Amino acid sequence: MNKKPLAVTLVSAATVLGMLLGTSCKKDNNVVNNDRAVVAGGPSGASGTCGDSTITGVITANITLKSCKIYKLDGLVYVANNAVVTVEPGTVIKGIKGIPPSGTNPGTPGGGLIVTRGAKLIADGTVTDPIIFTSNEAAPQSGDWGGVVLLGKAPTNHAAAVTVEGITGTPPADATYGGPTNNVSADNSGILRYVRIEYAGYELSTDNELNGLTLAGVGSGTVIDYVEVYKSKDDAFEFFGGTVNASHLLAIDALDDMFDTDNGFNGKLSYLLGVSDPNRADKSQSNGFESDNNANGDAVTPYTHPTYEYVTIIGQPNATAASITNGLPSGTGKYGRAAHLRRNAEFAISKSIFLGFNYGISLDTQKPASGANTKTKYDAGTSTLTNNFVHAYVYPFSTEINFTSFAAFTPLGTTNKGYTTADPNANIKLTAPFAATRAIGNYVPQALSVAKAAGAFPTGNTTWANGWTVL
Numbered sequence: 001m002n003k004k005p006l007a008v009t010l011v012s013a014a015t016v017l018g019m020l021l022g023t024s025c026k027k028d029n030n031v032v033n034n035d036r037a038v039v040a041g042g043p044s045g046a047s048g049t050c051g052d053s054t055i056t057g058v059i060t061a062n063i064t065l066k067s068c069k070i071y072k073l074d075g076l077v078y079v080a081n082n083a084v085v086t087v088e089p090g091t092v093i094k095g096i097k098g099i100p101p102s103g104t105n106p107g108t109p110g111g112g113l114i115v116t117r118g119a120k121l122i123a124d125g126t127v128t129d130p131i132i133f134t135s136n137e138a139a140p141q142s143g144d145w146g147g148v149v150l151l152g153k154a155p156t157n158h159a160a161a162v163t164v165e166g167i168t169g170t171p172p173a174d175a176t177y178g179g180p181t182n183n184v185s186a187d188n189s190g191i192l193r194y195v196r197i198e199y200a201g202y203e204l205s206t207d208n209e210l211n212g213l214t215l216a217g218v219g220s221g222t223v224i225d226y227v228e229v230y231k232s233k234d235d236a237f238e239f240f241g242g243t244v245n246a247s248h249l250l251a252i253d254a255l256d257d258m259f260d261t262d263n264g265f266n267g268k269l270s271y272l273l274g275v276s277d278p279n280r281a282d283k284s285q286s287n288g289f290e291s292d293n294n295a296n297g298d299a300v301t302p303y304t305h306p307t308y309e310y311v312t313i314i315g316q317p318n319a320t321a322a323s324i325t326n327g328l329p330s331g332t333g334k335y336g337r338a339a340h341l342r343r344n345a346e347f348a349i350s351k352s353i354f355l356g357f358n359y360g361i362s363l364d365t366q367k368p369a370s371g372a373n374t375k376t377k378y379d380a381g382t383s384t385l386t387n388n389f390v391h392a393y394v395y396p397f398s399t400e401i402n403f404t405s406f407a408a409f410t411p412l413g414t415t416n417k418g419y420t421t422a423d424p425n426a427n428i429k430l431t432a433p434f435a436a437t438r439a440i441g442n443y444v445p446q447a448l449s450v451a452k453a454a455g456a457f458p459t460g461n462t463t464w465a466n467g468w469t470v471l
Contacts, residue, residue, distance in 0.1 A: 041089075041090045041129050043067060044066040044067045044069075047091070051070075052069055052070040052071065053070075053072070054096075055071055055072065055077050056074040056075055056077060057077065057172065058077075058078045059080065063083070063086070064085075064088065065087045065093065066091065067129070070092050070093075071093045072094050072096055072111065073093065073113060074096045075112075076109050076112045076167075077114070078114045078116060079114070079120075081118075081119070082118040082119055082120075084122060085119075087124075088131075089126045089194070090125070090126075090129035090130070091132075092131075092132045093132070093134075094111070094135060095110055095111030095136060095144060095199075097135065097144045097145060098144075098146070101204070101205055109146060110143075112147055112149065117176070117177060117182065119189075120188065120189055121189065122191050123192050123195050124194070125193060125226075127466060127467060127468040130194040131194065133196065133200070134198040137199075142231040142233045142255060143199070143232075143234075145202055146202040146210045147211055147213060148192075148213050150189040150213075150216070151164060151175065151176070151177040152184075152215075152217040152222065154185055154219035155242070155264060156179075157241065157264035157303070158178040158241070159179075160180070161176040161179030162176055164176070164214060164216045165208070165214070166204060166210035166211070166214065168204050177217035177241070177242075178217045178240075178241055182217065186220050187217075187219025187220075187222070188219060188221030189221075189244075191222070192213070193225045194468050195226070196228045197213055201232040203234075207284075210234065211229075211234045211260075212229030212237065215237070216241065218242040218244040220243045222244045224245070224247070225247050226248040227250070228249075228251075228252060228469045228471075229250070229252070229254065230471075231252070231255075232255065234255060235259075235290075236251030236252075236274070237258070237260065238260040239262065239267065241263040241264040242264075243267050248465070248466070249464075250275075253276070253277035254286070255277065256286055256287075257287045257290040258289070259289050261292075262291065262345075263292075264293070265306055266302055266303075267306060268306070268307040269307065269311075271463060271464055273312050273464045274288050276314060276315050276356070280327055280329055281324060281333035283334075287336040287340045287357075288337070288339055288354060288357070289339035291304055291347060292342055292343035292345050293344035293346075294343065296343070296367055297344040297366075299371065306347060307347075308349045309349075309350050309352070310352065312354075312430075313353070314356055314434070315355060315356025315357040316335060317424065317434035318393075319422065322356060323335075336359070337362045338354035338360045339362065341362065341383075343366075343367045343368075344372065344373055346374070347374075348383065349384070349388055350385070353430070353451055355391035355428055355430075355433065356391065357393070358394045358395075359398050359400070360390035360391065360398070361398075363378060363398070363409070364400050365400070366400075366401045367402075379412075385397075385412070389417050389419075389428050391418075391419040391428055392418070393420065393422075394406065395407075396418025396419060397411050397418055417450060429446045429449035429450070430444065430446065430449070431443070431444050431445075431446055440465045
């Protein structure tokens with residue numbers, strides 16, 4: 001049977017409305033959201049020139065979102081039944097703000113897009129016409145809406161398929177990923193290229209938030225390249241298992257972690273830039289990296305073992321700022337570490353720069369309680385650190401036991417360099433990493449940088465952004 005899904009019906013109705021109102025729609029190509037300009041053109045015309053359209057419910061047939069419209073996600077919108085959502089370059093998609101839970105009122109989830117296993121999102125923007133996911137609010141705030149979630153069939157270390165974090169109740173479509181019958185390493189969930197995701201990370205309940213971009217069980221057939229997440233209320237990017245490789249990722253002003261890898265993620269993450277928010281920190285501590293094998297550090301396979309290459313993580317400009325314990329928005333917010341690697345997670349980190357945290361690369365030995373752990377695996381060579389330049393106000397390389405009992409360790413070999421200067425940039429010498437006005441060039445090593453001299457980090461605009469985005 002050829003059933004027409006509710007979401008497609010709403011899109012089609014909005015197309016007719018756009019035709020009727022087309023002569024009164026705005027004609028310029030620039031959409032401004034809280035001073036973050038979007039050059040929005042695309043093959044169907046400039047954003048907003050043929051009306052807007054609200055999408056809700058479950059999409060079960062192929063649809064194309066046109067650049068001339070502004071789309072609004074009302075609640076969590078699911079893409080199911082192997083449907084493909086294709087988004088033209090230059091398209092603007094806005095999440096309608098949710099109502100937070102209060103007392104006995106469960107609240108209303110903010111808008112969000114959840115692509116289920118077997119379905120695809122083809123959001124393939126261009127340098128001049130990126131695709132923008134943002135808040136529907138005139139004065140947007142972090143956490144207004146739910147963000148983008150891709151669910152795939154690639155391996156994880158869960159014993160069975162599980163519902164992705166951030167989803168509560170009984171969803172109208174399958175929101176699970178992983179499980180022993182879903183081990184398609186090359187699974188394809190689509191394309192996200194030249195995409196910005198802003199003001200996402202809606203909190204459905206206490207400590208149960210969606211991220212800016214969530215990738216759960218996503219396979220290596222998926223393309224993730226040139227994606228910025230700006231002011232997410234939880235993590236900017238979180239990888240739950242899967243094998244997807246991702247590059248040219250920008251995590252700007254995330255409340256919690258910039259890049260989080262868990263549950264057996266085995267992919268390569270290259271050309272990453274993370275910049276911490278100077279005005280707020282999370283109650284769970286804001287880190288550059290966070291990585292777990294699973295919540296208990298169990299010896300379950302595949303082990304979380306991301307490969308990181310060409311990464312720059314920027315913390316705070318001085319030790320006082322990095323040491324706050326009462327940061328907004330919770331009043332108990334803290335900055336954590338440039339990289340918190342723990343709970344039996346493995347890793348390979350090379351040719352990267354970390355600066356501005358009290359602790360740089362920290363290996364947490366609390367879990368598991370016995371047997372191999374993240375530190376012993378590093379000592380044994382299962383995990384590696386190569387050609388990294390790490391500043392910290394206390395210890396550039398440390399071990400810890402669950403936020404306490406920090407101790408310095410000396411990394412293996414001679415290629416990793418650590419610094420503890422009061423000025424975090426004294427040796428690493430980026431251009432202007434703590435400048436109030438942000439620009440991609442601020443994070444590039446200067447001519448006298450030790451990182452550049454060692455040939456450990458590329459320079460130039462193509463490093464992260466290729467001229468397509470703003471910070």
